[in-house]
Each structure stands twice: as structure tokens, then as C-alpha cells.
Amino acid sequence: MQIIDGKGLSQTIKNEIALKVKEIKNKGQKTPHLAAVLVGNDGASETYVANKVKSCHEVGFKSSLIRLGADITEQELLAEINILNNDDEIDGFIVQLPLPKHINEQRIVQTINPEKDVDGFHPVNVGKMVKGLPTFLPATPFGIMTMLERYKIETQGKHCVVIGRSDIVGTPMSILMSRKNNPGNCTVTLCHSATKDLKKETLRADIIIAALGYPEFLTADMVKNDVVIIDVGISRVKDETKKSGYTLKGDVKFDEVSKKASFITPVPGGVGPMTVVSLLQNTLLAHANKKII
């Protein structure tokens, strides 16, 4: 069994990006610049955004954090987005989700200039992904594809089972794993809440991508030997032995499943760090080629 060390790999890729940023600066070009819009004070969102800003600094990007009150109107937020859309200094930006309930998230996402949509959430970028055209892949799927690639995990002709059909992870993963690419070229089964006998499906899988958000759901009896496990879940589970009062758990019962797996991502330190690094890669792409899309 080999652990897929997302934390270590993300550091390797950050080092590669930092080198590229140095080259860019040496050539006298503008420094890549990522902006993040944070509406309100949600604890998890604060952590995610802080992490993104910190990662920008590590690789030498400029970053901007635009903080807006939870009571901002949709129109005011749209105006902020239009400023970022038209600001040539900003290469890419994200609007941290979720947004307060009085704001239509889809309208916000669709207002972002697709050429600056480094989260890859705009429908035109999703459509380009489906059609195999150059685009910004959504960060978590991009991170997973990078892990498979860098660890040289064979995917062609394999059976991949994706659990969860969310817009941002399960569905794009099912698409990317089925394309005629490497990584990719898998027979893909997409499972979800309406799947009748999930265990029957997972037992057939050479590769399982678990993205349902249910802690320790996938157990050893549900997988075959030598399976490759990508665990996207990250849930806080009560743990009184910890100072914080909780411990982080993935969707996979790591202790037992890891004994049967050929490759497995840990939680934390697996998919999570790769997600942030993919956002940096998309920003570099937006900087390099504003005409990509």
C-alpha cells in the first residue's frame, strides 16, 4: 500500500510554481494576481480563504482579499464582480461559496468573466471541460487528476466508481475519468443517493473516488484488493480527546481500507492541499494566456 501524499505533492508543485513566478518576474512581466471575495464571516470560509491567500504568498503571487458584509445586496456584489472582471491587474478571482441565502449563487457565478473564473464554476468552463477543450478545471477534480498523473496510477481500461454527483466534485470527476486522456479512459460508474446497492458497485471498482461527505462511510468489506482510493470527504467528528473537540475524518474508514488498497489518500493531507494548489495553477494559466477562452 502506498499513501498518496497530497501535502508533499502540493509542496512540490508550489515549488515548481514559485520557480515559474521567478522567471515571470525576471522577464519583467506582471506578477500573477489572484483575488478572493469573502462575503460574511462563516468560520470555514474564513479558513479556506486564509489558506488560499497564504498559498499565493508562498509562490510569489500577489493576492487581494475583498471582504464584504453578510448584508450586502446581490446588486452590490454583482457590481464588485464587474470591477474585478474589468481590472487588468487581476488575473483570476474566486467568490468563496456558500453565499448568504438572499443572494442567487448561480447569478453570481455566471457573472464572473470566464477568462478569470479560476474556480472553473462558470457554465461555459464546465461545458468546455465536457467537450475536452482547454479551460480551467474545477480545483478539486484538477487536484485529483494531478495526483493520479504524478503517482503514475494506471487508469486506462480500469473501472472507476465515483460516489456523489455534486457539481464541483462527483460529476466533473465522472466526466474527466471517462475522457480519452491519461489519466482517464476509465469505464466510469457514477453512484449517488438513489443507487440501490452501492456495495455491489464499489466491490467492482479498480478506482474509487469517494465524495459523498459522510465520515468513514466506505469500509473494507466494500472494496476489493489493490483498489485505488481517492477520499474527497472531510468532516468534523466529535472527539473529546482532542483540544479542539473534534477530529477530521474522510469518507473512507482509513485504518481498514488502507490494508486492502494499492494507493490511498489520507484525510487530512490528501485531496485538500491539492485543491488549493490547483487554484494556483489555474491562476498561472489565466496569467499566461488571457486568450485561453
Place this chain on the structure above:
Amino acid sequence: MQIIDGKGLSQTIKNEIALKVKEIKNKGQKTPHLAAVLVGNDGASETYVANKVKSCHEVGFKSSLIRLGADITEQELLAEINILNNDDEIDGFIVQLPLPKHINEQRIVQTINPEKDVDGFHPVNVGKMVKGLPTFLPATPFGIMTMLERYKIETQGKHCVVIGRSDIVGTPMSILMSRKNNPGNCTVTLCHSATKDLKKETLRADIIIAALGYPEFLTADMVKNDVVIIDVGISRVKDETKKSGYTLKGDVKFDEVSKKASFITPVPGGVGPMTVVSLLQNTLLAHANKKII
């Protein structure tokens, strides 16, 4: 076994559309208007476009056929598309594919105004489909979903196997069948040329959507009893007993598979007529709500 009569159903839907068109005209509103651009003289394309124009007339739509020489430059074609994009008289239009090799098809498709893209091929419309947002579904998948709906075929929790991952049929079908909708909510396996043991997959399927373009590929030994069969293939196979010298065959060996199936589409007279009718439905949608997207 019940035949899914695409020809009959398409006529029913045409009648429904014709009634709506009458209402529209009675209200003094503009008549729905579909335009088709045909480049060159490809025989199959001629037939398809003629069929679309004929269907427009049957339901009371206006139609325009724009014929362009095979030697048209990409720039000239883009200019034609921009005229259609900006012509308020035209509700929707299609550019018949394939195009001559010197023209970049993706550039053409991406130039069509998404609000008039009744083929549903523009990336922004593909992305909206993936995200479950209102949009123009590509015509063949739209037709198949309509057949499943009108024949009240249960899909929730079923296992659906899609054979073929093309942009216009296999991939969108795999997405639509997995969404939390009715029809939909299936566990979906997407199979293709890199699938190792296709028979193992099809034998597990409650619903099979065959879209690989290989005549009579799917045989009785590959399916289980009571399977639902949607046959998207349509190939010309030599047949000296026919005046034309050929006969049309689907991807399914109909004679034997129909004996095991609960529902099955014939070829011809199954998916084909539903494709044309879906284009009319999209045009009606474009006419009804130019602000849909």
C-alpha cells in the same frame, strides 16, 4: 415487449407544437422561425436539413435554409453566423455538421449566440445542462428523455449503461440519466472503446443506451431479461435485395434483443424522428423566452 414508437410519438408532439403555434399566431405574436445553415453538398447533411425544414412547415414554423458553398472561408461563415445572431426575426438556428475540414467547427459552434443555439452544442449550454440549469438540451438526448418520459419508463434507482462517449449523445445521456430528475436518478455506467469487458457491463443494465455506431453490435447474449433498449445507432448496411442497395441498421440486433427487452426502440422509426422534434421544441423554447439564458 413494447416497441417505443418514436415515429408515432414524434407525430403526437408535432401536433402539440402545431397547436401551440396556432395559439401564438392567434395572439398576433411573431411566428417561430428556425434557420439552418448548410455548407457544401454532403448527401447525408442534405437529407437531415431537408427533414428539419419539412418538419418546420408541418408545425407552422417559418424556416430559412442558408446554403453556402463548400469553399466558403471560415471568416465568411463567421460573418453569416453573426448576421443570424443579430437577426431578431430568427429565434434559433443550427449549423449542420460536419463542416469542411478547413473550417474550425469549435470556433463556429462557440460563435453561435447561446440564446439561439437550439442544437445545444455551445459550451455554455452544455455546462448548464451539467449544472441542471434551464437550457437547450442537445436534440438526440432531449428526444430520448422525452421518450422515456412519455412511455413512463421507470428510471429512478435503475442501472443505466451508456455505450459511447460522444459529445452529442453518449456523454450528455450519461449526465442526464444521473441527475436527480425524472427521468433520471439512475446509477450510470459510461462505456466506450477502452472498456475491457463490455458484455459484463451490459448484462448488469436495466436500461441500455447504445450509441457507438456499429451495426447490430448489441446481441441477445449481452442483455438481461426485461432490459429497456434505446438504440441511437443508424448505419447503412449493404443489402442487394433492396432497391437502394442498402438497409438501415441500429447498434442493436433487434430481432433477438427485442425478445428479451421490456421496451425497445426500432431503427428506423425510433430515436431518429425524436431528434428532429426536439429541435422544434428547442426553437419553441427560444421563441417563448429569449431570456432563458
